[in-house]
Amino acid sequence: MSDLHTAAKRLIEAETTRTSCAPVRDLIGDTDQDLAYQVQTLVTSARVENGARVVGRKIGLTSRAVQTQLGVPSPDFGTLFDDMAYTDREPIPLGRFLQPRVEAEVAVVLDRDLDSETANVADVVRATDFVLPAIEVVDSRIAGWDIRITDTIADNASSGAFVLGTNPKRLTDVDLPATGMAMEARGAVVSTGAGVACLGSPVAAVAWLARVSARQGTSLRAGDVILSGALGPVAPVTSAGSFRARLSGLGEVTAIFTEGEPA
């Protein structure tokens, strides 16, 4: 078995046995992002073979602070599946995660394909059907979140689940860079931020994703849900309870975590 397959197997086993694993950088190094994306493809392909359906993408590492922390100059991305999607206030069983954290984002939903390797902001604006407030639940299969860039990319960009608000807005009705974000848990503010923190604008992040995806031959498709990147710092989920994110101009969305295992 190649190192790539061994790395993928380690991550898949961690997911299926719900037991965190060692980083995979011992197998694929800690700098080669192409190798890491090849492992990610093995991991996501296994999910598809098990019946999961691709519903979109997530963009990670969109803030300069997080990029600096991981020593990379650009974002990364992962694949979203149908079994990760939750509706506003729908209970989410904590048992499906290993070490969940939440971050508030703008979800961009496309109504046409974006298959140009040179897609820019104008292409994204034209292809956007509507935007929704969202909470992304990130999770790492790697013990203690001991990740470097290749570990998180291989691990499907540390994706876990996502919660979408239900009130869509058109891009023409919102000012995404000027969107304020406040996330609260138990009445206390746990994260604050702004749309501009996401590569200047969530739309710019989606343009980046469109270009990279087109080059990799996995272009964004009409109907895709794109989680465009965190607007503020991530907050840990340590017990059952709820997180409510307010995005000015977009509305609010609540993630409710419950004890127990997924059905």
Place this chain on the structure above:
Amino acid sequence: MTADVTALAARLDEAARTATAIPQLSDEQPLTLDEAYEVQHTGIALRAGRGDTVVGVKLGFTSKAKAAQMGVSDVIVGQLTASMRAEDGGTVDVGTMVHPRIEPEVAFRLGADIDPQDPVVDPLAAVTDVAPALEIIDSRYRDFRFSLHDVVADDTSAAGFVIGPWRRLGDVRSEIDLANAAVVLEVDGEVAGTGSTAAILGDPLRAIEAVARMARQHSLGVPAGSIILAGAATAAVPLTAGSVVEASVAGLGRVVVTAGKAGHDG
């Protein structure tokens, strides 16, 4: 042992006037919180003796992160004087500071007195105007390190402030959610910090109630016309001579200042 309030205030005043960092007061001798506020008030009196006037108050530790970092659960209050103010679009002299930092804030202006002795009056009703603001903080202590009581004695690191265009609070609240407006701090055109006004006590308007409470506890007057700096919306960044700093609060406005270095007079 009771602290020598006058001597401690003089030490901090000297540090501020000569832009020379000093060791923390508490290294030598513990201060109570009340003594720390006494040192602050005595220091302000020294400034007043040189012709400076108090024009408002500022809150510190209004963000959850900062409060947790300091291990405190309540806000602290400091006083703003006329000499600390720089004009919007103007220059602030960092040559007179030890190690200044700058942060984006929301400022309020009172149209009526907040009377700490009158608990019936809603202090919020006294607020008439709101503006984007920049605050320059400059600890007089070495390495910007201090205990809670040290920083209270040091006028909560107050060193400078800039107020953007005032707008009527009622108008602003009818247009935007002041409790969650995006805030951007730019230094020389580069984004240096992003956040939301929600970082200020969950809602900057909560600062007014907090000021009223602090005024009651620590014998502060907050008369009509006073400026209230509600707290920072992002982490503070170092302020160096030559840089141009701008804060914008979405739906409220922007404020800009240039850091100059005239150095000390005399």
